[in-house]
Amino acid sequence: SYVLTQPPSVSVAPGQTARITCGGNNIGSKSVHWYQQKPGQAPVLVVYDDSDRPSGIPERFSGSNSGNTATLTISRVEAGDEADYYCQVWDSSSDHRGVVFGGGTKLTVL
Amino acid sequence: QVQLQESGPGLVKPSQTLSLTCTVSGGSISSGGYYWSWIRQHPGKGLEWIGYIYYSGSTYYNPSLKSRVTISVDTSKNQFSLKLSSVTAADTAVYYCARVEMATTTGYFDLWGRGTLVTVSS
Numbered sequence: 001s002y003v004l005t006q007p008p009s010v011s012v013a014p015g016q017t018a019r020i021t022c023g024g025n026n027i028g029s030k031s032v033h034w035y036q037q038k039p040g041q042a043p044v045l046v047v048y049d050d051s052d053r054p055s056g057i058p059e060r061f062s063g064s065n066s067g068n069t070a071t072l073t074i075s076r077v078e079a080g081d082e083a084d085y086y087c088q089v090w091d092s093s094s095d096h097r098g099v100v101f102g103g104g105t106k107l108t109v110l
Numbered sequence: 111q112v113q114l115q116e117s118g119p120g121l122v123k124p125s126q127t128l129s130l131t132c133t134v135s136g137g138s139i140s141s142g143g144y145y146w147s148w149i150r151q152h153p154g155k156g157l158e159w160i161g162y163i164y165y166s167g168s169t170y171y172n173p174s175l176k177s178r179v180t181i182s183v184d185t186s187k188n189q190f191s192l193k194l195s196s197v198t199a200a201d202t203a204v205y206y207c208a209r210v211e212m213a214t215t216t217g218y219f220d221l222w223g224r225g226t227l228v229t230v231s232s
Contacts, residue, residue, distance in 0.1 A: 102156070
């Protein structure tokens with residue numbers, strides 16, 4: 001089955017840029033979607049189709065995807081960005097077809 | 111705006127069937143263009159997709175859960191439901207319903223319910 005690998009944690013100071021990676025075999029050929037989940041809350045879609053933002057999501061959130069790595073970039077990080085972030089793809093290439101989530105990355109704002 | 115709300119027992123005994131319902135408000139589940147899905151999250155862990163359904167009734171399940179999962183839709187009530195049979199403690203999780211924006215080769219969850227914790231215990 002298709003596997004998405006995320007770093008367990010990323011730390012960044014307020015005002016700096018956070019980059020959260022999502023690794024997968026030839027992930028650049030797939031569309032990657034990103035979710036933010038704050039403690040006790042449901043996930044929220046922050047980036048879809050690699051780099052598009054839903055309405056209401058700040059421009060500080062951006063995404064890219066190439067080769068074997070997709071990246072969620074959060075510019076000018078704020079304390080309110082502290083959360084878990086998950087990447088997701090739709091795998092139609094293996095026997096275990098369907099939705100695949102990464103293991104999640106905890107973003108800590110120092 | 112469209113909202114999703116999960117409902118169902120918070121406690122299920124081992125070997126029994128977990129049953130949850132997701133009520134869609136502010137929009138019609140049969141308006142088309144969207145699929146409807148269940149996702150769960152074990153305590154302190156990541157997200158696990160369970161399956162999805164279209165308003166027509168067509169379904170697709172996570173192969174790892176397929177033998178125990180049934181997702182159904184009731185368009186008259188604007189609801190879709192999850193049944194998970196033969197549960198064990200490993201099925202203890204927060205269960206979310208979500209709306210799926212589906213394209214030809216991908217799909218993403220653009221709207222989520224708040225989630226409901228289901229504990230499997232005798």
